[in-house]
Amino acid sequence: MDQASKLRSAILKKNKYNYLAENNKDSNKNPRVICIASGKGGVGKTNFTLNLALALKKKGNRVLVIDADLGLANIEILLGIDIRYGFIDLIEDDIKIEDIMVDGPLGIKIISGGAGISEVADLPIYKINKILNNMIYLKEYVDFILIDTGAGISKSVMSFVLAAQEVIVVTTPEPTSIADAYALIKVITRKTNEKIINMVINRADNKKEAEMTFKKMEMVAKRFLNNDINYLGYISDDKSVRSSVKKQVPFMLDSPNCLASKNVENICDSLLGNTENTNKFNNFINRLSNLFLGG
Numbered sequence: 001m002d003q004a005s006k007l008r009s010a011i012l013k014k015n016k017y018n019y020l021a022e023n024n025k026d027s028n029k030n031p032r033v034i035c036i037a038s039g040k041g042g043v044g045k046t047n048f049t050l051n052l053a054l055a056l057k058k059k060g061n062r063v064l065v066i067d068a069d070l071g072l073a074n075i076e077i078l079l080g081i082d083i084r085y086g087f088i089d090l091i092e093d094d095i096k097i098e099d100i101m102v103d104g105p106l107g108i109k110i111i112s113g114g115a116g117i118s119e120v121a122d123l124p125i126y127k128i129n130k131i132l133n134n135m136i137y138l139k140e141y142v143d144f145i146l147i148d149t150g151a152g153i154s155k156s157v158m159s160f161v162l163a164a165q166e167v168i169v170v171t172t173p174e175p176t177s178i179a180d181a182y183a184l185i186k187v188i189t190r191k192t193n194e195k196i197i198n199m200v201i202n203r204a205d206n207k208k209e210a211e212m213t214f215k216k217m218e219m220v221a222k223r224f225l226n227n228d229i230n231y232l233g234y235i236s237d238d239k240s241v242r243s244s245v246k247k248q249v250p251f252m253l254d255s256p257n258c259l260a261s262k263n264v265e266n267i268c269d270s271l272l273g274n275t276e277n278t279n280k281f282n283n284f285i286n287r288l289s290n291l292f293l294g295g
Helices: 003-009 045-058 074-079 087-091 116-122 125-140 155-163 175-191 207-224 239-247 259-273 281-292
Strands: 032-037 063-068 109-112 144-149 166-171 196-204 230-236
Touching (some): 032 155, 074 109, 175 207, 239 259
Parallel strands (some): 032 144
C-alpha cells in the first residue's frame, strides 16, 4: 500500500473533530448524491442544477447544491448572493458543516466549493478528517446532494463524477456539444462500468429533436462503449430562461408555468422514479477522500 492508501484507510477511524460520535442513530440515512456534468461549457449545466434542486424541493425533498466548479462560482452569480464560507473553512475549529451552508430559494441549501477544494490535498490529515466527518453529517440535513462540477474532463471534475453515486450529463443538440458529451461518457465508462449515467438535452427546439439527439448518443454509447445511458428528458429553448438569468431569479420561480419549468418538473419526476441506485452515502465519502488525498 502506498502512503495515500494508508491515509485513506485511516481517514475516518479516529478524529478529534468527530461531531457524529454523540448521535449516530440516523446512520442509515442515505442521501442520493448526483453529479451534474457536461463535456463543454456553456450548455446551461449550472442553471439546470439550480432549477432541478428547486423542483426536487417542491416535491418535499431536502436538497443541497454543492458548487464544485473550481474556476467560477456560478451558483451564487445566478442567485445574486454572496457566500462567505466554503469547504476550506471547515478546517477552522469553530466552523461546522451547517456554518458553510447558505439558504437559497425555497429553503434549498448551497455550499460553495470554489478554489478551496484544490487546496485540501495539502492540509494535515487531521484537518482533512474534520472536513470529511463534517461531510458525513450532511445525511442529517438532506435527501439529495447535487454537485455542479466544472465543464470538461479535468482531474477535479472526474474526481467528483467518480465519487458521486449517479451522473447527469447535460448536452445540447449542437454537434460539438454532443461530441464533448460522448467524450465525457467515454472517460467515465473507462474508469468504471458501475456508474449510473443519465442524460438531459438542453435548449432543444422540440421533443422530437431532443429524442433524436439522445438516440444518437444511446446508439453510439451502446455500440462503442457497451454502456447503457438513461434519458431523463429535455429542456426547451425557452426565452424565459434567458430572462430569468438576467434577473438572477431561477426560472422555476420567475416563470413557473413556462415550457422550461414544465420540462424540469418532468425530469425531476423521472429522477424520482429511478430507484435503481442502492449505493451508501458513506461510499461517496470514501471515494471523495481520493480527491482530497490525491489518490
